[in-house]
Amino acid sequence: MAFEPPQRLVRALGETAPSGDDWLEKLPEVAQQAVDLRELTVERVQVPGGRSSLVVLVRRADGTPAVLKLAPRRARPESERAALARWGGLGAVQLVEPFAGEGVLVLERLHPDVSVRSLPEAKALLEAAGTLRRLWVEPPGDHAFETVAERTGRQARVMRDSGSGSGGAEVASLVSAALEAREALLAAPPEVRLLHGTFRQSKVLAAERVPWLAVGPDPVVGECAFDLARLVRDRVEDLIATPSGASTTRRRIKRLAESLDVDQERLRGWTLFRAVESGVRALRVGRPRDAELLLEFAGWL
Template sequence: MAFEPPERLVRALGETYGDDVAARWLGQLPALAEAAVAERGLTVDRVQAPGGRSSLVLLVRCPDGTPAALKLAPAEARPELERAALTHWKGWGATQLLDSSPSDSLLLERLHPEVSLRSLPEAKALLEAAGTLRRLWVEPPVSHGFESVAERTERQATAMRGELPEDVAPLAEAALAARDELTSSSSPSEEFLLHGNFRQSKVLSGERSPWLTVGPEPLVGERAYDLARLVRDRVEDLIAAPSGAALARRRVNKLADALDVDPARLHGWTLFRAVESGLRARTAGRTQESELLLEFAGWL
């Protein structure tokens, strides 16, 4: 199957998993895609571009003509966990899994990739995002392989604890202290299945339901962690606003109130996740993104 993987995918795979892993999987990708298409008798319409940062999505048609999306991801992205989460959600708030194949490729309900919540005015987008996220927060399966919030953030914290540039050290230390306090004081009752990477661009328009989420990186734990990424959506607009700092703090309280989440815990997770993402962007050379995230974190 002849195609060029989107440039964003090529770049992001190297940043996330290393150039060797990225090159190996990208070299295998045409054969993997061809096998997954042939196995299901699919017809390929096109590659979705710019696509995601950890997977290739082909817009396809099933043998009966039903439009679908075929997602292929490297083993390092743990596609089996996405499959498990989508199976558990059964299409409630999320795109529906269309087959039960145990392979690494996922055949999914096709949504409208060109229409995400980012196409809506901000207030409306946040309202729809909150409603979608609420539907995803369910009790996890009794026996599951999802990591916990504590486990995922410990890996991230370990990477942050290295030698830090002087200009960001105080902010990083504050974020790490917030994370330590949050994980040590978490409630056993806050054990929900979480999306793990929820933001406005992950919620797409659909036929079965107006808005459905895609691209989970599932884990289990408290809801405030999952909501924290949404707080900084459209961060570039917040930074450009004259009262951006006040707007950011107000958004924390507004979302916490709308979803019945402790605002102090949402504040802490928002700080940690913004700093962690900002430092990771800096390491990867995405300077502008890093500066925006760290400025936002400093407002909190």
């Protein structure tokens, strides 16, 4: 079959592709090679799929359903592999093959079209938070995972450049507040754990061996509040559309912090930083509507 990348993936990778990158062009050939090498039977390419990888639903030679995932180096697939190996299926999807080749992951099949977003909001947050708690384990002593300080340091440098050049005084003020919050938070982190890194409701899928499992980590090592912060703004478009959005957000921070034993102010600070970083990035790549939502949300914090 033709392994055409979904348009969502094409757009997302186009925003971050370095000059001369040809990963998308080579993807159909690489996918076919991965299928042939493992004698996989292809069912379909998952659409709309993710923003950093091609996900293909397959069956292995013995008929077992599985997922073939291919990602470019800049999406850090080897870091994902290492994190999934560390979790060993506890709270996250399992590796079917420990090493399937650089940029190639073979994973257990979940229910790709059913995430916790299908649940009512309160129930979805509860299930997502419970899944996230299981991922917060000690990182291996010899790990090579990026740290929260390293990742947010890269982001902070871009924010300083982008935030001062677009969006006016209001955006510049939010960027300044976010950067100050980051500096204060990094001064005394309360714990060091292996984190999912990009956790949200759509990253939690229905499974067979347990009700819900996390997928698609971009793992990082640091404090738990950083990981939880992205979950706070889930369904941001609904929050913005509601007159009580700001108060709902504050209650959400309080409820999530208490349920996962995370400091409420640290969670608020990381939520601010991550929302502003995402908003500034959306401005930079030409997604003004997303930027507007994220920066309005950040203003509530």
